[in-house]
Structures are given as structure tokens and as C-alpha cells.
Amino acid sequence: MSNYGCQQNLINADFSLKAILEFVCGESNKLANCALYYGRQLYFKTGKIPGKYDFHKMFKSNLHFKALYSHVAQQTLTSVAESFSSYIGRLLGIKSGTVTQHPKLPKYRKDSLKLVTFPIADVKLKNGLLRFPLGSKVKLWFGIGEFFLPMPSNLDYKKLVEIRILPRNRCFYAEFVYRTEEQLGSAVLPGSVLGLDNGINNWLTGVSNVGTSFIIDGRHLKSLNQWYNKRISVLKENRPQGFWSNQLARITEKRNRQVRDAVNKAARIVIDHCLKNGIETVVFGWNKEQKQNANMGQKTNQKFVQIPTGRLKERILQLCHQYKIKFLETEEAYTSKASFLDNDSLPAFGEKTEGWKESGKRITRGLYRSADGTKINADGNGAANIIRKVAIKLGLDLSRISSGELIAPLKIRLWVLQESPRMHGMGSIKHHLYYVRSITPNTVGAPLTKNICQ
Known part of the structure; x- marks a missing residue:
């Protein structure tokens, strides 16, 4: 049975790489805010919440969506859909008595940066560097189609599942999510x-x-x-x-x-x-x-x-x-x-x-x-x-x-x-x-x- 491990690496970014990461995480946050507005209004008016495929279909022509690689933008929208599902789940938990604290609807994040997730299928390894693609509009606007990060020497590329760019306290981290196998424990003493x-x-x-x-x-x-x-x-x-x-x-x-x-x-x-x-x-x-x-x-x-x-x-x-x-x-x-x-x-x-x-x-x-x-x-x-x-x-x-x-x-x-x-x-x-x-x-x-x- 496979589990998943996660390793965080601090990105030592120069000026140009930092500008790219800030742009990507900023566009992810703006796209999430657009989806939040749509989801909140739909909930206020109908009491329903949109699913991730509703978000994907609704925002595929959005400029913030096009500024990101398509699968990356879909991951951002999926995270918004999951936050609404979690809100509804907690409401149901209050009714059943399993949750005591009343939840709040997902809120907007103004002038902020949001985590960006790259599925490993979209990230290519070449000469020890990982290539991360950018959206079609970015190449048209700035002439930049990708950025690169070093591949950690202690990880196996074939076991990677996804890579996340995490902004935190004016720093950027690369989170490498990989498959792990369950460890076989040593002999145990019954009743210990x-x-x-x-x-x-x-x-x-x-x-x-x-x-x-x-x-x-x-x-x-x-x-x-x-x-x-x-x-x-x-x-x-x-x-x-x-x-x-x-x-x-x-x-x-x-x-x-x-x-x-x-x-x-x-x-x-x-x-x-x-x-x-x-x-x-x-x-x-x-x-x-x-x-x-x-x-x-x-x-x-x-x-x-x-x-x-x-x-x-x-x-x-x-x-x-x-x-x-x-x-x-x-x-x-x-x-x-x-x-x-x-x-x-x-x-x-x-x-x-x-x-x-x-x-x-x-x-x-x-x-x-x-x-x-x-x-x-x-x-x-x-x-x-x-x-x-x-x-x-x-x-x-x-x-x-x-x-x-x-x-x-x-x-x-x-x-x-x-x-x-x-x-x-x-x-x-x-x-x-x-x-x-x-x-x-x-x-x-x-x-x-x-x-x-x-």
C-alpha cells in the first residue's frame, strides 16, 4: 500500500526567478478569488455549492486561468471547490453533533500569494533541472514559457507525484510530494x-x-x-x-x-x-x-x-x-x-x-x-x-x-x-x-x- 511523503526545500531565488514565482502565486490567488466570488454568490442565492468541474468550465476563459498552465489553474480551482465542500461538511457535522465550532464560508485573500501545484506529468527533468511550464498568455506577454528549479539529490524523480510552490513569510518553498511504501515494523511484544x-x-x-x-x-x-x-x-x-x-x-x-x-x-x-x-x-x-x-x-x-x-x-x-x-x-x-x-x-x-x-x-x-x-x-x-x-x-x-x-x-x-x-x-x-x-x-x-x- 502506497502512502505519500512530502519534502520542503527553500528556494534560493534570484531577482528574476523571484519575480516569476510572485507572478505565478499572485495569479493563482486572483483566480481563487474569482472562484470564491462565484461560489459565494451561488450559495447565497441558491444554497448550492459548485463542484470542481463547474469551476473548470466556468473559468477556462479567465485571464488569470490563462496566465497559469491549464493543469495548474485547475488545481487552484479544485482547492476552492474543496474548501466549499469542507464548509458544507462542517455544517452537517454541527447538525449531527460531531462538530462544535461553527464554520465560516471561505473568504477572499487580498494582495496575497497562493500555493501553486504542478502535477508531475507537466514537470520535466533535464540535466538535473526541473522544468515548470507557464501559461500561454505569459509567453505572449513577457516572452517567458518556463522556469527551472534544481532536482533534490535525495529524491527519486520517478516517485514524485506533484510539486508545489509554497509562498510563506516572503520566502518560497518547493514541496515535493512522493510515493512511499509502508515500513515493515520490527518484532513487537504483544500487549506492550x-x-x-x-x-x-x-x-x-x-x-x-x-x-x-x-x-x-x-x-x-x-x-x-x-x-x-x-x-x-x-x-x-x-x-x-x-x-x-x-x-x-x-x-x-x-x-x-x-x-x-x-x-x-x-x-x-x-x-x-x-x-x-x-x-x-x-x-x-x-x-x-x-x-x-x-x-x-x-x-x-x-x-x-x-x-x-x-x-x-x-x-x-x-x-x-x-x-x-x-x-x-x-x-x-x-x-x-x-x-x-x-x-x-x-x-x-x-x-x-x-x-x-x-x-x-x-x-x-x-x-x-x-x-x-x-x-x-x-x-x-x-x-x-x-x-x-x-x-x-x-x-x-x-x-x-x-x-x-x-x-x-x-x-x-x-x-x-x-x-x-x-x-x-x-x-x-x-x-x-x-x-x-x-x-x-x-x-x-x-x-x-x-x-x-x-
């Missing part, structure tokens, strides 16, 4: 499970029932966001609303690249841990709309909301599908309060019984004390309780989750090649080192599973 608890300083804490535990440190990522917020505040001080500049675009794009890199590295650490230890199932603790309903004070809320845990969850899910690892999401009510070592009951959110009380207590931000005085890592306690949330349903054996693994999980820092060893629990056996696989700039974000390219 890894519980994941998310936070801020400890971005992700993992505890398994095969005697392993780890923490992915989130302080560096939090620091990056704090620096970014300060710089944005300084640069926008005494400026009109909506002010934007080259410097703002540059630091925003740098921060976004670092965040994407962190998401990919953290997800890869989780998957490598599962493959190395033969873990069959990943259980991710997640409360829906937890960021929207966060009430931890203004400063803490800002730190929490800007940490891309939702994107990390989706990335782990993608890799689990690729490596045939089971993925389960569960609500995490009372997992931080209840004591795992004392086997406290874990009611679901809003179902706490009268008189319920935890046996232990969280004495500091990172330390939890059980009823007999044993002190363990607070986030490790939460991750172990997340497994308990689904233990009966999955028939899991939790006897191998010991206080030793909960006392001192292995700390892993992102953007560090090697982590210092630490003593395993209270004994003298050292944990093996985890190596964070470095991701080069031209492979950040690859591979992703089908239809998810960020």
Missing part, C-alpha cells in the same frame, strides 16, 4: 504499550510497560517562543495595526522552521523508542480543546498555547501508521492528581464521584509523593496513569511499570546530538544513550503520510 503525557517544560513524557521511560525536554522550545514574542513586541511597538516588515517575516519564518524541526525530531524519538523496544501500542493523553479552555494565567497560557503539541500528536500518528504501530488517543482527566503506585481510581472528565480523593500529592512542579512517601517524577506518574486509562479495555499488564522507571526517566534534549548518561533508577546500571537523528534543512518535514503536508 507506551503512554505519553504532554506538558511545557517536559514537552513529552513517555512510560512503557516494558520497563522504559523518557522525557523530551521542552525548555529550549519554550525559550525560542519567548525570544520570538519579545522581538515581535519590540518591532511592533508604536506601529499601526497590521504592520509587517522584512525583519518580522524573517524572524517569524526562522521560528516556524525551528518549531517544525522540533516536531519532527520529537516524533522520531518516540517512534525509534517503540521500534527499539518492540512496543505495539502508543497511547497519547489528550483533552479536546485543551488550549482553547486553558486557564493557567496569561503568561503560562501564552507558553502553553504556542507549544505545538497538537502538531506533534498528528506527526506521531502519521509515523505510527507508516510503521504499523497502533495509536490510541485518550482523555487524561485526573492523571496528574491520582497516584499510580497506589492504584487510585481514574474517573473520566466530569464523572468524579463524591468523596474521591487522591492518595498521593504533587509536592512540586516535577515531583509527586505517593501515600507511602515514595517520590517519583510527576509527569512520569501522569504518563503511567494514561496507560491505566485504557488498561482494562486493551487487557494490558502494568506489573513491569516500577517506581524505578518513574523516579528518574531518561532526559532527552532536542538539538543535542548526545545525552549524558544517568544512573538507572537507584541501581548502578547505566541507561544506554539515545541519539537524536539530525534532520538536514532540505528534509525537514519528510516523510509525511497521505494528504498531510505542513
Whole structure:
């Protein structure tokens, strides 16, 4: 079974190439705005939405359509049709109760640039360069019929499906979408499970029932966001609303690249841990709309909301599908309060019984004390309780989750090649080192599973 991967490459464009890319993405946006106007008016007057073939037929003589290669223009119109279909789908979801937030009709984008998609059938490879065709009108107006980009050396041209030109923060990226085969996972231990608890300083804490535990440190990522917020505040001080500049675009794009890199590295650490230890199932603790309903004070809320845990969850899910690892999401009510070592009951959110009380207590931000005085890592306690949330349903054996693994999980820092060893629990056996696989700039974000390219 084939999935699809996606690789983003920053385009180092000279003046002429940048002008061409701006023109192409600008024409794509203008064509999309024309289609949006037609679709919105049709919906207001008849309650119906047009399909992609209706758009193709309606706008094939449009000048913005002719400024693009025909298949490229059709891809732009198809994306508009899909946005209207998504709007109707969400309306139906509200009626059925599966969607809570009311959707909005697709809106126009003024003076903007839009993503452009080239099917691989229209892109030719010659002498290591990819040739991208332009519309017939462009050749007539400017005498330019194509532009060229280098073919990445780490990709196979025969596996490419499409190439997208993505404008973002005054930069341009080439997104290469390619076919991938499902990876054959290593031998798994039946009934093995890894519980994941998310936070801020400890971005992700993992505890398994095969005697392993780890923490992915989130302080560096939090620091990056704090620096970014300060710089944005300084640069926008005494400026009109909506002010934007080259410097703002540059630091925003740098921060976004670092965040994407962190998401990919953290997800890869989780998957490598599962493959190395033969873990069959990943259980991710997640409360829906937890960021929207966060009430931890203004400063803490800002730190929490800007940490891309939702994107990390989706990335782990993608890799689990690729490596045939089971993925389960569960609500995490009372997992931080209840004591795992004392086997406290874990009611679901809003179902706490009268008189319920935890046996232990969280004495500091990172330390939890059980009823007999044993002190363990607070986030490790939460991750172990997340497994308990689904233990009966999955028939899991939790006897191998010991206080030793909960006392001192292995700390892993992102953007560090090697982590210092630490003593395993209270004994003298050292944990093996985890190596964070470095991701080069031209492979950040690859591979992703089908239809998810960020």
C-alpha cells in the first residue's frame, strides 16, 4: 500500500526567478478569488455549492486561468471547490453533533500569494533541472514559457507525484510530494504499550510497560517562543495595526522552521523508542480543546498555547501508521492528581464521584509523593496513569511499570546530538544513550503520510 511523503526545500531565488514565482502565486490567488466570488454568490442565492468541474468550465476563459498552465489553474480551482465542500461538511457535522465550532464560508485573500501545484506529468527533468511550464498568455506577454528549479539529490524523480510552490513569510518553498511504501515494523511484544503525557517544560513524557521511560525536554522550545514574542513586541511597538516588515517575516519564518524541526525530531524519538523496544501500542493523553479552555494565567497560557503539541500528536500518528504501530488517543482527566503506585481510581472528565480523593500529592512542579512517601517524577506518574486509562479495555499488564522507571526517566534534549548518561533508577546500571537523528534543512518535514503536508 502506497502512502505519500512530502519534502520542503527553500528556494534560493534570484531577482528574476523571484519575480516569476510572485507572478505565478499572485495569479493563482486572483483566480481563487474569482472562484470564491462565484461560489459565494451561488450559495447565497441558491444554497448550492459548485463542484470542481463547474469551476473548470466556468473559468477556462479567465485571464488569470490563462496566465497559469491549464493543469495548474485547475488545481487552484479544485482547492476552492474543496474548501466549499469542507464548509458544507462542517455544517452537517454541527447538525449531527460531531462538530462544535461553527464554520465560516471561505473568504477572499487580498494582495496575497497562493500555493501553486504542478502535477508531475507537466514537470520535466533535464540535466538535473526541473522544468515548470507557464501559461500561454505569459509567453505572449513577457516572452517567458518556463522556469527551472534544481532536482533534490535525495529524491527519486520517478516517485514524485506533484510539486508545489509554497509562498510563506516572503520566502518560497518547493514541496515535493512522493510515493512511499509502508515500513515493515520490527518484532513487537504483544500487549506492550507506551503512554505519553504532554506538558511545557517536559514537552513529552513517555512510560512503557516494558520497563522504559523518557522525557523530551521542552525548555529550549519554550525559550525560542519567548525570544520570538519579545522581538515581535519590540518591532511592533508604536506601529499601526497590521504592520509587517522584512525583519518580522524573517524572524517569524526562522521560528516556524525551528518549531517544525522540533516536531519532527520529537516524533522520531518516540517512534525509534517503540521500534527499539518492540512496543505495539502508543497511547497519547489528550483533552479536546485543551488550549482553547486553558486557564493557567496569561503568561503560562501564552507558553502553553504556542507549544505545538497538537502538531506533534498528528506527526506521531502519521509515523505510527507508516510503521504499523497502533495509536490510541485518550482523555487524561485526573492523571496528574491520582497516584499510580497506589492504584487510585481514574474517573473520566466530569464523572468524579463524591468523596474521591487522591492518595498521593504533587509536592512540586516535577515531583509527586505517593501515600507511602515514595517520590517519583510527576509527569512520569501522569504518563503511567494514561496507560491505566485504557488498561482494562486493551487487557494490558502494568506489573513491569516500577517506581524505578518513574523516579528518574531518561532526559532527552532536542538539538543535542548526545545525552549524558544517568544512573538507572537507584541501581548502578547505566541507561544506554539515545541519539537524536539530525534532520538536514532540505528534509525537514519528510516523510509525511497521505494528504498531510505542513
